[in-house]
Amino acid sequence: MTKSMTRKLAAAGLGLIVGLTGMATAQAQSEEAQYLPSLVYRTGPYAPSGVGFADGFSDYVTLVNERDGGINGVPIELEECETAYSNDRGAECYERLKNRGDGDGATVMAPLSTGITYTLIPRTREDNIVLHTMGYGRADAAYGPVMDWVFMVPTTYWSSTTVTMQHIADQEGGWENLEGKTIVHAFHDSAYGREPLEVLRGYAEEYGFTLEEMAISPPGVEQRSVWTQIRRMQPDWISLFGWGVMNPTAIRTANSMGIDVSKIIGGIYAAQDDAVEPAGSAAEGYKAVTFHGPGSDYPVYDDLQEYVYDPGLAAGDGSQQGKIAYNRGLINAAYIIEAWRQAQQEFGEGEVMGREETKWAWNQLTITEERTEELGMKGLMPPVDVTCRDHEGGGLALIQQWNGESWEQVTDFMEPDMERVFPLYRESALEYAESEGVEVKECD
Amino acid sequence: MAFFIEVLVGGLLAGLMYSLVALGFVLIFKASGIFNFAQAAMVLFAAMFIAGMSGEWGVPLWLAIPITIVLMIGVAWVVERVVLRPLVNQEPIVMFMSTIGIFFCLIGIAEIFWGSSSRTLDVGIPRDPIFVGNMLFQTYDLVAGGIAVVLVLLLAAFAQWTRMGRVLRAVADDHQAAQAVGIRLSTVWVVVWSIAGFVAVVAGVVWGGNLGVQPVMVDVAFKALPVLLLGGLTSIPGAIVAGLIIGGGEALAEVYLGPIIGGGIQDWFAYMIAMAFMVYRPEGMFGEKIIERI
Secondary structure: OHHHHHHHHHHHHHHHHHHHHHHHHHHHHHOOOEEEEEEEOOOOOOHHHHHHHHHHHHHHHHHHHHHHOOEOOEOEEEEEEEOOOOHHHHHHHHHHHOOOOOOOOOOEEOOOOHHHHHHHHHHHHHHOOEEEOOOOOOHHHHEOOOOOOEEOOOOOHHHHHHHHHHHHHHHOOOHHHHOOOEEEEEEEOOHHHHOOHHHHHHHHHHHOOEEEEEEEOOOOOOOHHHHHHHHHHOOOEEEEEOOOOHHHHHHHHHHHOOOOHHHEEEOHHHOOHHHHHHHHHHHOOOEEEEOOOOOOOOHHHHHHHHHHHOOOOOOOOOOOOOOHHHHHHHHHHHHHHHHHHHHHHHHOOOOOOOHHHHHHHHOOOEEOHHHHHHOOOEOOEOOEEOOOOEOOOOOOEEEEEEOOOOEEEOOOOEOOOHHHHHHHHHHHHHHHHHHHOOOOOOOO | OHHHHHHHHHHHHHHHHHHHHHHHHHHHHHHHOOOOOOHHHHHHHHHHHHHHHHHHOOOOHHHHHHHHHHHHHHHHHHHHHHHHHHHOOOOHHHHHHHHHHHHHHHHHHHHHHHOOOOEOOOOOOOOOEEEEOOEEEEHHHHHHHHHHHHHHHHHHHHHHHOHHHHHHHHHHHOHHHHHHOOOOHHHHHHHHHHHHHHHHHHHHHHHHHHHOEOHHHHHHHHHHHHHHHHHOOOOHHHHHHHHHHHHHHHHHHHHHHHHHHOOOOHHHHHHHHHHHHHHHOOOOOOOOOOOOOO
């Protein structure tokens, strides 16, 4: 009797344990999350650019989780890793995070640094992880048949340079009026700063203006001699491709030498608030090209207020909201989440997407203007149309101007000169494919 | 010719700003034999507190600057107590490594208080250009250069005519002899780190006013290093003269040599000048000649 009772109790106990374990497993399955690693630089010399982006990226993920319960019920698990904008730390973050999370682990990485991008291109290829480099990294990755795992959405240095040139031509009253003019390209003396040179040289040859190439030694804390030379050239327009402290120092030095800063047009990474704020009143009138709307006058900010800021879930102290870097963080997260949403439509709603599914989604990512409106981001986020061949998705960009206190949009989103840049992408990408032994994909 | 003079004068004035940072290195090395890697972080630390207090708390600059000087004296005291005192009689490389630790701690503490965002620091120095014929000079540069010269004169007067100045010189000449006559090394270290802190405040105000205050300000140290190599680690006038040579030399090289070899040469060319000189005089232009018994 005692033995039988003991057996019954043991069986009941075992059943209880099995039942509870099963419930726990079911619970865990229903709470599987889409893992999203976030490589950020909140510290180090370039932190003024990195903090806003990291806050915007995180706040958008929080918004989708809080407002929508994730992507069709799949919550997004965000994990930050601090790179301090250093290549070795970026690589270490990648290796540490790539297999975390549910399902396949990391399926997409946004390294937020051209240097880290170059480090990660071969690694992500091997691991079949999508690399999203929004306006930075290798411009030739926009040629999809070679780097089918790298995406430049929504633009590249080269495309955005054609938008800058279009603006200059518009201001001069037409391309034909560029003949005899002088355009200076003042640049961070690195691969990044040299990125648009090929495009600019092509324009100079075609339209007969003089292109002066002025390298500035990084970090660029002292630029007097460079700008003394530029002043002597009496340029009609100046393209500025600086980074970090180089940008405000360039603007301030140019202004102090009597150069009209409204004739300076910064590149994508000379378009942030940290390029103009330290320069004070000297930056008033300075222009820059960018790939998103400035400010916070978009419906998505109302949702952020309700679901993220008011409940105290914001990533930062609130000082970055509406700034350029913050908006870039928002739209970067939005592109990634929209890609997963489209992957779910194809492979199963409410499921965690793996690496293959995510890559498929990026290779056909389409976000129409109507969809940006549904997201509350019309005007903030450019529509994109990615294909197997075109990994840039359109390359829309606009020109903004600093009025002394905030950025004002001075043009609508403009189409880049794809006929000019796409052959350059293809040529450069095919060279890369040959040197690295990458198989070139066939696209329909 | 006018263009040559404009470039040269601009370079000389930039060189005086490098000297401002180099002075802090010289002061500490002279008195303690420690190459203070943290000097650039002290410049950033001071600038962030001044900009933070005036920008976020509304403290007027005339008050924020003296508060920061007092803060730097506090930093000097803590450094002596917590870092230097336990390391007395250790190898110089150990002391040097400890200053690398101080470098990162100071940046971290400043960022905890004020964050990493860039800030404007308007110290009221005019920025209007001055034209002399066709040549353009910057008012800000002229004022900053004047500040550097006045600072050197003040430091020289302090070393020459005050009791503490004589103590510092005695310690610089011979640590052990100074201790034998009753000079307390710990006090001297606090004083000299405080003076270096004061120099960092001045450099922070001048550089912060020019660049804006942001973490990348620590990179100005890389502009001060060739000045130190050329001027010698133990000479205050050497820092000024070397600053002028480096500033003028790199500016002329950038303009006249840069276009021939591709531009963007100004930073590494400064090191070339310094290293070329060191081949003939390893201790620098004004550094003390190193004589060791075998």
